[in-house]
Amino acid sequence: MSVIQALDIGLALLVLAVAGWTIAAREAFASVVGYVAYGLLLSLVWVRLFAVDVALTEAAIGSGVTGVLLISAVVRLRKTEAPAAAERPGVVLRALAAALCTVVAAALAAVVLLMPDPGATLAPEAGQHLGELGVGNPITAVLIAYRSFDTMLEKVVLILAVIGVWSLASDGNWGGVAGPRRGARPEGALAFLAQLLPPLGIVVAIHIVWVGANEPGGAFQGGAILAAMALIVLMARLTEAPEIRRRWLRLALIAGPAVFLVVGIAGFAIPGSFLAYPAGWAKPLILLIEAFMTLSIAATLPMLVIGPPDRPPS
Amino acid sequence: MLAMALALATTGGGYLLVLAVIVPVIGMLLSLVVGGRHAERIAFALMPAGLGLALAIAIEVWVTGQPLVYILGGWPPPLGIALRADGFSAVMLVTAALVIAAAGYFARGGFATPPGVAEKRAPLAFWTLLQGLWAALAVVFLGGDLFNLYVALELLTFAAVPLVCLDGRPETLAAALRYLLFALFGSVLYLLGAALLYGTYGTLDIVLLADRTAAEPLVAPAVGFAAGLMTAGLLAKTALFPLHLWLPPAHANAPPPASAVLSALVVKASFFLIVRLWFDVMPGLASAAVTTLLAALGAAAILFGSVLALRQARLKLLIAYSTVAQIGYLFLMFPLAIGGHPWSAEAWSGGVMQTLSHAFAKAAMFLAAGVVYEQLGHDRIAELRGIGRAMPMAIFAFGLGGLSLMGLPPSGGFAAKWLLMQASVESGQWAWAVVMLVGGLLAGGYVYRVVAPALDRATVALKAPASRRREAVALALALGAVLLGFAPPEFFDLLQIGRPVAMAALR
């Protein structure tokens, strides 16, 4: 067994152990902390699977932004843990559930191991058209060209989620500042970080979007970093979240899919097909779409994390 | 082979499919940006356009006798995504457009932004979510790629769940959260199955998958497992017994126009995908054991749902349990319509007819119940005596909808159940016919429980003045369910266009 293999096995065991901890931990807070660590470990697994784009997304969104959301929720829900624990199903039911889940996992493992290797793939087809698109990262080509319809709809999913989250405000608070009322200003250290980090974060985010055409990175990863910067600034209370009635906020939310749709509809006219790029124009159009998608993701994710407005508009 | 080539290139009129999806998406985005009372105006302005597009698609499919196809971005599958419309998609699109328009018209006033207010929470959320839901349904009915359909299912969930708890009462919040967890569970199982299919065949395009599964004499274990996972996930979303627990509280507590759309259309979307999966993607895998299991669950749902509907104290819960029962009928089509038997076409038409007529009937009944609640301030069945005089059209709508649920002529429900029953008799599968008869009797029971006291000569104290407009909307939908019973033979020809077995016979 080589060193790399030993490390892989160690990593897999660690991921499983932390996942088990997340499920089994007695306190919900410990469970959430376990989940954040789990997400980071999982990004390492993604790197080992030659999926650096996914690793970046998992670290930024799956672990990072989700972690912020879950930690703030678990603190507010602390009182509900004891009553819920009383509803825990009995040993027999849990044993039955465990048996069922073991069977499913074992069957799944068997099925996956039995799959042909090398398996079915679209890699050659995906690689064939990179030249005409002018991008070097095949994942970007899949997301913004071959399956751009999925990506556009997925951004619509995010917008519906924002509307869903906002719809949980009370009637009187509609239009007000997004997110819960916050207590006293936090300690200086956080404010210091929130002043220092964003300029750096913005540079890193733009870099990641820009190189995303040819290397790992892209709108989702870059947008998530921008969102993280916004969240740090909001947590340090350097500035208030925007009021949800603001037109500019709503424009930022829909900019990504809107530009996608405009380019898509223009495609009807010039190359003759919805969402198709005219020859020679693919690269600039892809960058245009990526830029607006980044903006929209950077606006959407913090709105989903901080939740509905908790005070009336001014 | 000819059919294959046709399915991988854009056909004439294919652009209509794109428009049917992006019109509501554009409406939703615009409504959010412009906000306020414009959200409602935009939704209303686009509803006729959506209906027109759906009708144009249906006519185009009917005239050409072939499914419509659009290749998005000029990237043909397996790399790219195709949109396709066959007869079933076309009639579902028209039904969705009609029910959504009716629900929207019903919601006018209730979800209006009052003068002097720039924007209100519930109206903005309702009109944007309604358009989002509409877009999601369009993608479900037209999507030709299983992963694209996953995104569509998620769109549908995110539009439907917040509608359940728009009024913010605690029990609606609990119902919405439970609904969301069930729906997410369903999606993740579906996605897992899609992963296994991609790993086996290297494509998620429905037509290509169908071609590849048909070409292989022996199915890989991954494919069977994938089919099981995807079906289980979709059943959770369709609320087929015993995965129905989330449905009654969610559908019964939502605002009436939302209930109508949820019960009439949203559960049908995941049913539609189960049909796609077993009839289009892997008909070879649909053994008698599988189809019988699905139909047996359907039969259990019919009996269980109807009995529980009989025992409800609240009108909207009664209607919601009736949805649990009527979903059961849909699954009776599986053992009957699969394969190329002489009765399969009848059973297919019967299944589709049940989907459509239940959509109209159930939407009518939920809207009628909304009228009842609005005017009485409650919907306790024990205190509905004499309301027939106060709101005759609503009770008439409820009764006509009930007629269709029972399967009495003249109604779409009658046509549906008649076709299914005929197929079960011809195929020698008598048990399903018996279940349908019993289900019809039980439906008669729960409809009678409401209609009989309502027609009593008693006087009731009304809390609010009657809204004839809303009653008329409910009645119009109920008449739609009745009209389906007079569908001409050409309509049934349309339903058969693109039916996989029919296509296989053509090949």
Added chain:
Amino acid sequence: MNVAIDIFTIVAISAGAVFFMAGTVGLLRFPDSFTRLHALTKADNLGLGLIVLGLLPQASGLLGALKLVAVWVLVQLAGATVAQLIAHALRRKGPPT
């Protein structure tokens, strides 16, 4: 020359790993949260610093080296802030346990 650089890398990274090890032992063995925090921040500081130092000669060009240093600086910033926040939270909760 190359050998010397590789030896430097190995020594520096090993030293860094030792600091991480020590930090982890401290996390597990120290009696209260403040001392545990102390152990962790030291590991972050020096351990990661040494590892980055060891990797610098192996970096591909100036940009790669800059990225490595940026990683170290960012972890420093985040670590210091989080340690501050945790310590404050602990102090609010009462005397160390």
Added chain:
Amino acid sequence: MSAAILAGLTGAALVGLGLYGLLTDPHPLRKILAFNILGSGVFLLFGIIARKGAAAGFAADPVPQAMVITGIVVAFSATALAVTLLLRLFQETRRATLEPDAPAKTPDAGVDG
């Protein structure tokens, strides 16, 4: 054992773990966590399928990898909506349970919501 096979086994085990948590833990927040673990197990299986599809000079098939990126973003928005719903439920009832106590207590408010 290759990294891909190992990841496949890990993914299958994560699906089992997540499923168990989703079925047995009564607290909605823990259910949401379990759903995320279940989801990440499914994504890992996409990952191994992508890795097995290495061809044409690519270390992995980019199509399933792109699907995972879409999936992660969707899972996040689902988590956000579920958590917000749960917090609102807690705000209204001071409890966090999915058992509808008395669904018939106050019937719905009609269309005037």
